[in-house]
Amino acid sequence: MATPKRLVVLVSGSGTNLQALLDAVAADPTGYGAEVVAVGADREGVEGLARAERAGLPTFVVKVKDFATREQWDRALTEATAAHEPDLVVSAGFMKIVGKEFLARFGGRFVNTHPALLPSFPGAHGVRDALAYGVKVTGCTVHFVDEGVDSGPIIAQGVVEVRDEDYADGGAALHERIKEVERKLLVEVVGRLARHGYRIEGRKVSIP
Ligand code: GRF
Numbered sequence: 593m594a595t596p597k598r599l600v601v602l603v604s605g606s607g608t609n610l611q612a613l614l615d616a617v618a619a620d621p622t623g624y625g626a627e628v629v630a631v632g633a634d635r636e637g638v639e640g641l642a643r644a645e646r647a648g649l650p651t652f653v654v655k656v657k658d659f660a661t662r663e664q665w666d667r668a669l670t671e672a673t674a675a676h677e678p679d680l681v682v683s684a685g686f687m688k689i690v691g692k693e694f695l696a697r698f699g700g701r702f703v704n705t706h707p708a709l710l711p712s713f714p715g716a717h718g719v720r721d722a723l724a725y726g727v728k729v730t731g732c733t734v735h736f737v738d739e740g741v742d743s744g745p746i747i748a749q750g751v752v753e754v755r756d757e758d759y760a761d762g763g764a765a766l767h768e769r770i771k772e773v774e775r776k777l778l779v780e781v782v783g784r785l786a787r788h789g790y791r792i793e794g795r796k797v798s799i800p
Contacts, residue, residue, distance in 0.1 A: 596625060599613065599629060599678060599680050600673050602684065603632075603638060603684055603685055603686055604633060604640070604688070605638055605640060605685045606639045607641070610684050613626075613682070625786035626680070628647070629676045630678075633686075634669075636655075650676070652672040652673075654668045654672050673698065680702075681702045682705075682782060684705060695739060699736075702736065703782065705774055706732065706733045707767060707771070709729070709751070710735060714743065719767040723762075730766070732750050732770050732777060734747045735747055736797065745792050745796065746795070750773040788800050
């Protein structure tokens with residue numbers, strides 16, 4: 593069995609996508625093909641970090657406000673991530689746009705999950721924006737990160753139907769249904785990338 597690929601997961605919030613990855617690894621430590629080696633965040637006190645600590649994983653926090661410039665923050669995030677020698681970096685609800693240095697180091701192996709069907713509704717409010725537009729289906733997109741906002745090559749997408757009652761709570765229930773699909777998709781995609789490798793040609797991602 594090949595050595596598991598090393599994952600660093602970045603979080604900003606509840607970390608249920610991180611948990612799904614941790615559960616997948618725990619369910620099949622040799623067969624899954626990857627292991628989480630560290631979890632990073634841009635803020636303290638989030639449940640995502642607590643999940644990592646409960647799993648006995650090293651964590652690091654790199655806050656924008658602790659640095660004079662965004663470039664310095666980006667360098668510190670790059671170094672903190674690189675210290676764990678990841679094969680893949682996963683942004684699982686990490687609510688920051690990384691900079692040039694991070695992308696120079698991890699571009700082409702930095703995966704993000706977004707709660708809308710890109711290229712529609714990029715940015716921090718994908719669920720709310722899709723609902724406001726009145727779409728009948730939305731979903732989630734797992735993609736490689738490039739220098740734009742949620743604009744990198746798409747690896748996989750999952751579809752979720754919008755219900756009339758989703759308008760009543762501003763999208764909270766819809767986001768929960770999207771996250772159910774998103775967690776499964778992220779686990780499946782990261783496992784396939786780790787086990788089979790992949791090619792990125794222009795915008796097309798192929799996994800053999
Ligand atoms: C996910 O829907 C992600 O796409 C979005 O924020 C959510 C994070 O959820 N950006 P969690 O922290 O993994 O529970």
